Amino acid sequence: MSFRVDPDRSLKDALRGADHALTGIWVCSASALNAEICAGAGFDWLFIDAEHSPNDLQNVLAQLQAVRGYPTIPVVRPPVNDPVIIKQFLDLGVQSLIIPMVNDAQQAAAAVAACNYPPLGVRGVGSALARSARWNRIPDYLTRAAETITVMVQIESAEAVGNVADIVATEGIDGIFIGPSDLAASMGVIGQQGHPDVVAGVIKSIQAAKSAGKYAGVNAFDQASARKYIEAGADYVGVGADVALLARATEALAASFKGESQSSAPASY
Template sequence: MELSVNRFKQAITAGHSQIGLWCSLPGSYVAECVAGSGYDWLLFDTEHSPGDPLTVLAQLQAVAPYPVSAVVRPAANDPVLIKRFLDLGAQSLLIPMVNTAEEARAAVAATRYPPGGIRGVSGLTRATGFGRIAGYAEHAEAQLCLLVQIETREALDRIEEIAAVEGVDGIFVGPADLAASLGHVGKPGHPEVVAEVEDAITRIIAAGKPAGILTPDTAFAARCVELGTTFTAVGIDAGILARQSEALLQRFRA
């Protein structure tokens, strides 16, 4: 049994645009439903959803047969949570609220086995094929993709420092929390927020890292791709269900 190649990491490293969908609804059924929709990647969220390691396990299993990459967002930059998702077989992680280079280095360390990091060792996990992948501990790092999320004024001011951390494979801009940090909570479309997001994307790319974002605003998503985002999430499963179900009803209420 061989270690799976991380196609998502390969694609963003090569600069190939990857269009994704945010999955905030826990459970394998919805995950499998959208896995066949043709997106390049799906983000399984456990920060702003009821998701946890057990629900993510079911989601990873559900989408495994499909040609789509899975990215998991832990609830926090916590080495225990990171370890659990890696042991479940997640190869790409998005770490929220990374504000400094020190916090970025801590996230990297959580994904590396000693002596290069602090990840705990177990030979009988889903990630190791339950002990069937020869040399997993030696080779896992090459197929792991670590994305860090900047979503505060402090993080904006330190983009170049965060980008310089070895082991950070991409930087993701979070417009919602960034808007709050800039004094415009609930208004990610505010001109100041938009200007900061666009500037951040440009600076991330100039620093030599792939840039990513989530925005259900299709026009702004296209603008971000134009600016150079390599991993761009363009919708959220719960939002699609809520808004489209409302729109369908309004056709008959009108």
């Protein structure tokens, strides 16, 4: 029995055919059950985070399996731009990656290389052992793997914003994902994602990606900010997280029985 390469499970393929900005939700609980609940909620993409969340290879694998039957596109962020770690996630069957903390074109090129087999890159060959190739049940996987993989790199520092034109010009990069929280920290205004300098950096990065013919995404849990960035041209937006929704909903429920007002919390992490 053979299986086909499935490029329509990749974020770039969903973006290519989209007539609206794609909204996504983070899954940070390391729970396959939560991932499946979120996958059935109607979001376009699902952001499985392994940088700031307790997700490891086993947890990510379980979540990929749990959401496989849903139309939402799973996207995974590894903890670091490292070829060994990226290789492991790819071999699990991850098809869409957001690589964190990419500050210049050299780091962007390294991310691309990690996601491609030679001669285009340095990804190690282990298809007979890997879910990505369905254990060599997908014909010609080694020569066609690049068709199924989306490589997004994260713009989340003032340095990256300064280098964004070079980053989006990097061959093999499908687009960028902008992180206003870390961007604010790098600009000296930590916790102020809505600071004018941060917003200007986000919009500059969106415009640079669009000018280069690449996709632009941004994290914006605040709905007003999300809509502003969509109007500015963002193709995909992360608009919430499972753990944040659970935190706010449980706080509100507890407060409602104590006659208390719900405490305020930041609109993003």
